[in-house]
Amino acid sequence: MDAILEVKNLVKQYDGVVAVDGISFNLPQGVCFGLLGPNGAGKTTTIEVIEDVIPPTAGEVLYKGAPRTTSFREEVGIQFQSTALLNLLTVRETLETFQNFFRNTAPVEELVKLCRLGEFLDQYNDKISGGQRQRFLLALALINRPELLFLDEPSTGLDPQARRNLWDLIQGIKAEGKTIILTTHYMEEAQYLCDEVAIMDYGKIIARGTPAELIRRHSRGITVVLPRNRFGLEAKDFALPIREVKDTIEIKTDDVNQCLEQLISHGIDLSDITVRTPNLETVFLNLTGRKLRE
Amino acid sequence: MSLKRLWSVLKARNLEFFRDRSAFGWNFLFPFLLVAGFGIIFGGKTYTEYKIGIFPAESEQVSVEKLNIPQQFKDMDYLKFIGFQNAEQGLDKLKHHRIDFLLKTGNGPHQYWVSDASPKGYVVEQMFKASLLPPASTANAERKEIQGSAIRYIDWLFPGILAMNMMFSALWGVGYVVVRYRKNGVLKRLKATPLTAFEYITAQAISRIFLLMFTLVVVWTGCDLIFSFKVQGSYFDLFVIFLLGSLSLTALGLVLASRGTSEEFTTGILNFISWPMMFLSEVWFSLEGAPGWVKSFANIFPLTHMLTAARKVMHDSAGLIEVGPQIMVLLSMTLGFLALGAALFSWNK
Numbered sequence: 260m261d262a263i264l265e266v267k268n269l270v271k272q273y274d275g276v277v278a279v280d281g282i283s284f285n286l287p288q289g290v291c292f293g294l295l296g297p298n299g300a301g302k303t304t305t306i307e308v309i310e311d312v313i314p315p316t317a318g319e320v321l322y323k324g325a326p327r328t329t330s331f332r333e334e335v336g337i338q339f340q341s342t343a344l345l346n347l348l349t350v351r352e353t354l355e356t357f358q359n360f361f362r363n364t365a366p367v368e369e370l371v372k373l374c375r376l377g378e379f380l381d382q383y384n385d386k387i388s389g390g391q392r393q394r395f396l397l398a399l400a401l402i403n404r405p406e407l408l409f410l411d412e413p414s415t416g417l418d419p420q421a422r423r424n425l426w427d428l429i430q431g432i433k434a435e436g437k438t439i440i441l442t443t444h445y446m447e448e449a450q451y452l453c454d455e456v457a458i459m460d461y462g463k464i465i466a467r468g469t470p471a472e473l474i475r476r477h478s479r480g481i482t483v484v485l486p487r488n489r490f491g492l493e494a495k496d497f498a499l500p501i502r503e504v505k506d507t508i509e510i511k512t513d514d515v516n517q518c519l520e521q522l523i524s525h526g527i528d529l530s531d532i533t534v535r536t537p538n539l540e541t542v543f544l545n546l547t548g549r550k551l552r553e
Numbered sequence: 554m555s556l557k558r559l560w561s562v563l564k565a566r567n568l569e570f571f572r573d574r575s576a577f578g579w580n581f582l583f584p585f586l587l588v589a590g591f592g593i594i595f596g597g598k599t600y601t602e603y604k605i606g607i608f609p610a611e612s613e614q615v616s617v618e619k620l621n622i623p624q625q626f627k628d629m630d631y632l633k634f635i636g637f638q639n640a641e642q643g644l645d646k647l648k649h650h651r652i653d654f655l656l657k658t659g660n661g662p663h664q665y666w667v668s669d670a671s672p673k674g675y676v677v678e679q680m681f682k683a684s685l686l687p688p689a690s691t692a693n694a695e696r697k698e699i700q701g702s703a704i705r706y707i708d709w710l711f712p713g714i715l716a717m718n719m720m721f722s723a724l725w726g727v728g729y730v731v732v733r734y735r736k737n738g739v740l741k742r743l744k745a746t747p748l749t750a751f752e753y754i755t756a757q758a759i760s761r762i763f764l765l766m767f768t769l770v771v772v773w774t775g776c777d778l779i780f781s782f783k784v785q786g787s788y789f790d791l792f793v794i795f796l797l798g799s800l801s802l803t804a805l806g807l808v809l810a811s812r813g814t815s816e817e818f819t820t821g822i823l824n825f826i827s828w829p830m831m832f833l834s835e836v837w838f839s840l841e842g843a844p845g846w847v848k849s850f851a852n853i854f855p856l857t858h859m860l861t862a863a864r865k866v867m868h869d870s871a872g873l874i875e876v877g878p879q880i881m882v883l884l885s886m887t888l889g890f891l892a893l894g895a896a897l898f899s900w901n902k
Contacts, residue, residue, distance in 0.1 A: 312745055313901060329747065337745040343737035345565045347572040352565070359561035360746040 261324070263288045263407060263438050264309070269318035271304050278304040280462035281318075288406075291429075291439040293453035295446065295539060297549070301462040302442035303340055303411055309440070310337050310409055322407070333362055336405030338396045340412045340442075344384045350395055351380045354402060361403035374398040374428060390421030397428065408432065410441040414448055426451055446539035456539065460547055470539055477545050478537035483510045483518050489528050497521070558748050562756035570764060580764070584718040584772045591714070592707050592780055602631040603677050606643040606655040610636025621658045626684035632677075640666075653677050704868050708782055712863045713836035715772060719765050719795070720802050720830060720856050724823050726761050727806030729816065735902065736814040744900035751895060757810075758803045758891075765799040766792075786866035790873050794866060797883040798859030804890035805855065811897035830854040835861075858882045 262285040271279040279301045286292050294302045308315045311327055322331055344353055351367065358364045371377055374394040379387045387395065393413060400408060413429070414422040422445075429452055433439060443449050449456050450470045457467040466473055490508045494501050498521055502509045512518040515534065522529060544550055571577055607615055607622070615636040617627050626632075635652060637643040643655040647668055654677040655666040665681060667674040731754075734740050743753060776782070784791065809826070813819055833840065833847065834856035840848050851857045862879035865871035873880065 310745060312741060332745065332747045339738065339742060339745070341738060342742045343734075343739045344742065345569060345739060347569045348565055352568065356561050356565045357746065359557050360748050362747075 261288065262286055262321075263323060264440075265319075265321040265324070266309060267319040267321070269305065269308060269320070270316045271301075271308055271313070272316045277462050279308065279315075282459075282462075282464055284457060284464065284467065286438060286440065288438055289436050290454045291433050291441065291452055293449040293456040294440070294442040294459055295444070295449045295453075295456050295543070296442075296459035297444055297543075300459040302444075302459055304462075305459070306409055306411055306440060306442055310335065312337075333403060334406050336400035336403060336408045338400040338408075338410045338413060340415065342396065346385070348384055349381050350376060350384050350387065353384045353395075354398065357399055357402050363404055364402055365404050370398040370401060373401070373431070375424075389416050390418070390424065393417060393421070393425055394428065397425070401432070406438060408437050408439045410439060412442055412444070414443070414445065422448070446543070450539055458539070458543060458546065460543075465546055466542065473539065473542050474537050478541040480511045480513050480537065481515050482535040482537075483512060483515065483522075484508070484533040484535060485510075485522075485527070485529075486531050489531060491527065492525060497525070554749070554752060555747075559752045559756050559759075562743075562748065562753055563760050566756060566760040567763070570760070580722060580768055581771055581775075584714055584768070585775055587714050587718075588707075588711060588772075588776045589779070591710055603633070603654065603673055603680075604652040605632055605634050605677065606637050606646055606652040607634050607658060608637040608640055608643045608655070609658070610638065612636055621660065622656060623663070623681075623684045625688075626681055629680060629684065632680075647674075654681070656681070704783075707780055708868065709864070710837070711776065711780070711782055712867055713834075713860055715769060715795070716798060716834075716856055716860050716863065717831055717836045718772075719769065719799055721827060722765055722768070723761055723799060723802035724806045724809065724827055726764070727757055727803055728809035728823055729819055731757060731807075731810030732813050732819045733816055735900070736816065740900045741902075750898045750900065754807050754810075754894060754898060758800075758807060761803045761806070762796070762799050765803070766796060769795055769799075782867075784867050785870035786872065790866045790871075790876075791863060793873060794859060794862045794876065794880070794883075797880060797887070798855060798863075801855035801859070801883045801887040801890065804887045804894060807894035808890050808897065811894045812899055814902045830856050833857070852882075855883055855886050858886075 264286040266285075267283050269279055269282040270277070282301075282305055284292075294305060296302050304313070307313045308318075309320050311320075311331060320327060322334075345356065348356065354367050354370065358367065371380060374397055376391075376395060376398055379391050379395075384395070397410070397413065400410070410429070414425050417425065426448065429439070429441075433452070439452075441448075441452065454469060455467070456470055456473060457464045458473070459465065466477060468476065485508050487503065487506050487508055490501075497510075499510050499512055499518060502511070510518055519529070522532075540550065607620060613636050615634050617634055620627065620634065635646075637646070637655075640655075640657070643652070644666060646652045647655045647666055650668070650671060653667075653671055653673040657664040663681075663685070665678070667678050731740075740753075773782075805826075809819065809822055831837075833851040834854050835851070836856070840851060858879040862871075862876035862883075865876050
């Protein structure tokens with residue numbers, strides 16, 4: 260499949276600080292691609308250079324095989340991480356204003372339905388809740404029926420319910436076949452929404468693949484967790500290595516069946532057992548020795 | 554260049570301004586209050602220029618007719634007499650420039666005190682001395698009246714106040730607002746659309762010019778109902794001059810708006826430009842008699858040219874041809890500022 264976007268050796272420096280350090284990737288049409296990394300990893304700078312909002316220090320960005328032209332802005336939708344809008348306009352008026360900036364636009368009513376804007380459509384754009392605001396900014400990004408959609412930290416600051424609602428909305432947009440690039444520091448978000456993830460740290464991509472591939476490659480083993488008072492054995496009496504963490508015992512294993520058989524053979528009560536599969540957070544921890552949100 | 558995009562920004566900016574009730578109201582109220590205030594102060598009867606301390610007196614309020622001082626001094630205009638119980642009280646006020654001249658009542662020889670550091674005191678001293686001369690000694694001076702209708706001070710001041718208001722509104726309404734939008738990311742959001750910088754700044758300029766002219770018409774009409782301004786030339790010519798003035802001031806605002814994200818710094822720059830412009834463009838006082846370099850320096854301000862042209866039309870029945878040089882300067886400044894503003898403009902921080 261032809262790549263809709265090709266990023267080659269992208270570098271961005273600010274006053275001697277390298278924010279993006281030689282990033283390259285290709286993006287096939289219709290995928291949801293996530294840039295995952297801690298705050299300050301260079302995700303937003305990368306995405307803004309690709310969006311043509313800030314110029315790169317070096318490197319090349321090709322859209323549909325050619326350098327970006329003025330028509331690029333007509334064909335992409337952008338949701339910034341933090342943005343202010345024209346003051347004293349209602350949500351509807353803001354949508355209509357932005358509609359006039361583009362040639363090919365989606366009807367306001369369609370966006371209202373898709374992003375569930377109905378209940379606050381006639382309120383001023385700065386007088387709506389956090390969740391409403393993110394849905395509204397998403398609608399603004401979709402106003403020109405973009406083929407490529409950029410979402411920069413779309414769910415930051417939302418409560419779990421609002422975040423889940425937004426994810427469902429983005430899943431719906433994905434189902435329409437749009438290509439999405441999103442940045443996030445929530446591994447659940449990347450895992451839930453992205454077909455492919457690149458993990459960024461200090462301006463570089465340190466690992467790339469589908470979430471499942473990354474976990475398989477960089478985070479082997481399942482963790483079995485038991486309350487300490489249920490375990491009742493000394494470490495030397497158990498065949499697998501164990502680790503005490505607060506009031507629990509953690510057992511790392513590649514074969515969960517074998518581990519459970521061992522526990523049952525020692526007559527250990529498994530009522531309060533927890534089995535933790537690895538996730539992207541574990542991948543990041545294993546790759547960098549740090550947590551994503553440290 | 555897309556007219557649809559331009560119109561859309563223009564409409565949004567106008568909605569924003571008209572919905573901001575406090576800013577909207579203040580834009581009309583401020584020049585009106587200024588004109589009304591000066592109208593009352595300079596209206597004529599209550600106007601006093603020189604304060605004369607008199608002692609000994611029972612109270613501050615003195616009855617001029619009952620004072621034992623030269624009759625001709627009592628009859629002079631623009632003097633206000635203030636009573637003091639003794640010399641010490643009067644001298645203290647004189648020292649602090651609260652009064653300009655201190656006089657002891659009596660039949661003479663008269664005693665008076667004046668501060669060497671006070672120009673107004675010197676003038677009053679000369680007036681007082683003149684009042685002691687016999688009337689015959691002034692016979693070799695003949696008084697002549699100005700032919701035609703005299704220009705009232707309020708007629709001279711009014712275009713200045715309107716132009717000054719226009720200057721502040723153009724510079725702050727464009728310069729400050731665009732810098733604020735750059736700082737809070739609105740410009741970045743707009744940059745991510747097909748809207749061009751030229752379309753954006755043109756819309757900002759048109760919106761502000763429309764507002765300036767709308768304010769001008771409303772304030773002029775309102776003040777005219779109270780003060781009945783005399784316009785010797787044509788209202789159309791006057792409108793054209795104010796329109797050209799607002800164009801050049803707005804274009805200057807765009808130059809200031811083209812870069813920067815610090816509201817504090819922009820405030821400093823705006824003050825740095827607007828204050829000298831206000832004092833040197835003959836808004837409040839004429840530069841007649843000022844050093845040549847001050848007059849030349851004042852020519853760098855668009856406000857100077859706008860006011861010169863407006864006053865010529867208003868007071869001397871000049872037409873657009875007679876104020877051609879000012880019109881050319883205003884047009885050239887507009888083009889220069891627009892080119893500079895467009896070249897320097899940046900969406901980003």
